[in-house]
Amino acid sequence: MIKLTHKVITIKMTVGVPKEIKNNENRVALTPVGAEALVAAGHKVYVQKTAGEGSGFTDAGYVDAGATLVDTAAEAWSFEMVMKVKEPVETEFQYFRSDLVLFTYLHLAAEPKLTSALLEKKVTAIAYETIQLPNGQLPLLTPMSEVAGRMSVQVGAVYLEKPNGGKGVLLSGVPGTRRGRVTIIGGGVAGTNAAKIAVGLGAEVTIIDSNLDRLRQLDDIFGYQISTVASNPSNIAKAVKGSDLVIGAVLIPGAKSPKLVTEAMIKTMEPGSVIVDIAIDQGGMFETADHATTHDNPVYIKHNVLHYSVGNMPGAVPHTSTIALTNATLGYALQIANKGFAKAFADSPALLKGLNTYNGTVSYKAVADVYQYPFVEAVF
Numbered sequence: 536m537i538k539l540t541h542k543v544i545t546i547k548m549t550v551g552v553p554k555e556i557k558n559n560e561n562r563v564a565l566t567p568v569g570a571e572a573l574v575a576a577g578h579k580v581y582v583q584k585t586a587g588e589g590s591g592f593t594d595a596g597y598v599d600a601g602a603t604l605v606d607t608a609a610e611a612w613s614f615e616m617v618m619k620v621k622e623p624v625e626t627e628f629q630y631f632r633s634d635l636v637l638f639t640y641l642h643l644a645a646e647p648k649l650t651s652a653l654l655e656k657k658v659t660a661i662a663y664e665t666i667q668l669p670n671g672q673l674p675l676l677t678p679m680s681e682v683a684g685r686m687s688v689q690v691g692a693v694y695l696e697k698p699n700g701g702k703g704v705l706l707s708g709v710p711g712t713r714r715g716r717v718t719i720i721g722g723g724v725a726g727t728n729a730a731k732i733a734v735g736l737g738a739e740v741t742i743i744d745s746n747l748d749r750l751r752q753l754d755d756i757f758g759y760q761i762s763t764v765a766s767n768p769s770n771i772a773k774a775v776k777g778s779d780l781v782i783g784a785v786l787i788p789g790a791k792s793p794k795l796v797t798e799a800m801i802k803t804m805e806p807g808s809v810i811v812d813i814a815i816d817q818g819g820m821f822e823t824a825d826h827a828t829t830h831d832n833p834v835y836i837k838h839n840v841l842h843y844s845v846g847n848m849p850g851a852v853p854h855t856s857t858i859a860l861t862n863a864t865l866g867y868a869l870q871i872a873n874k875g876f877a878k879a880f881a882d883s884p885a886l887l888k889g890l891n892t893y894n895g896t897v898s899y900k901a902v903a904d905v906y907q908y909p910f911v912e913a914v915f
């Protein structure tokens with residue numbers, strides 16, 4: 536009898552995980568459990584020392600998972616695929632090279648310098664936030680939008696407190712007083728999660744969205760606990776004027792956020808009101824929220840309204856966020872590592888949607904349009 540053996544060819548990839556260096560960014564791209572799964576699939580994982588500490592994961596935990604610790608960022612960046620959380624900051628651009636596969640959040644529509652650095656160095660850059668399933672869902676943005684949406688009401692409630700500069704409104708109210716009024720613009724993942732917390736606190740909640748089917752779904756979910764409003768300038772102006780807290784959570788995937796709340800609308804809000812611009816990572820949707828803030832200094836005041844516009848909100852709850860992120864990214868990281876990026880793209884249209892720059896060209900149309908770069912569709 537002849538025994539046939541089939542040789543399975545598995546690509547072994549080296550994967551680097553640098554420590555995040557953005558302000559108060561304590562997430563890390565992989566939990567030890569995630570590292571273990573890549574190692575079990577035959578890959579080598581190199582984690583920069585202390586990268587997991589901020590999320591509650593020790594170096595020893597990664598070693599137990601089969602990963603190797605490296606001392607420096609330069610080493611962590613030297614491997615075939617680099618997994619990160621946040622878009623690289625300027626001091627990290629030195630590590631870009633043409634044979635690098637970078638897998639991370641990128642938000643290129645709001646990052647002109649990063650976009651040109653990736654193009655110049657011909658990096659294969661895959662953005663978590665534009666990976667998209669055929670039904671339109673953004674599976675690697677979803678977990679962080681859930682976190683940011685839930686946090687947005689929590690931080691909004693804190694900044695409404697008088698000692699923090701707010702007007703002194705308790706979102707739940709108490710018997711004999713009015714409830715706090717919360718308007719959420721964009722009723723997708725972040726907006727829905729904001730609504731859950733705002734409703735849970737007992738606030739009066741309005742959700743504005745341009746997608747009427749989405750408003751119908753929200754009406755089915757929340758019933759009479761919320762009001763749904765169609766998005767147009769007049770409805771937005773009215774809702775903003777009457778609100779204590781306005782949360783911005785719109786998204787047009789990959790593109791710059793539309794500025795739906797104008798400066799004139801902000802001027803109509805009562806002093807001490809609060810806005811939370813979750814969409815700041817795509818450029819922001821409030822005309823007056825013209826820059827991203829940091830967890831060190833999250834709020835500034837314009838027209839007597841407190842503006843919170845932190846671009847990495849989930850970084851403030853890194854233990855929860857790192858686990859939620861790895862839960863979502865790991866399957867895609869395994870596809871890239873097991874098959875090599877070209878075969879992984881060929882097999883998965885969802886993953887291919889994540890490709891933002893390749894071989895010195897922009898491969899995501901909404902990003903190309905922002906900067907008027909030619910859009911070059913990558914075919915694998």
Ligand SMILES: NC(=O)C1=CN([C@@H]2O[C@H](COP(=O)(O)OP(=O)(O)OC[C@H]3O[C@@H](n4cnc5c(N)ncnc54)[C@H](O)[C@@H]3O)[C@@H](O)[C@H]2O)C=CC1
Pocket residue numbers: 664673676677679680681683720721722723724725726743744745746749766784785786787793795812813814815816817845846847848849
């Ligand atoms: N600042 C931070 O730390 C974080 C920011 N984000 C950002 O939050 C934003 C929202 O993300 P998701 O909720 O996941 O997106 P999503 O795609 O689930 O929801 C976006 C919603 O905006 C609605 N929309 C689009 N145009 C509109 C318009 N003109 N008027 C009203 N509604 C409109 C869409 O119909 C959709 O329901 C994104 O910019 C995302 O990058 C997400 C996580 C963390």
Ligand SMILES: CC(=O)C(=O)O
Pocket residue numbers: 621640642664676679680816846847848849850
């Ligand atoms: C979505 C994103 O950029 C973040 O979670 O920081």
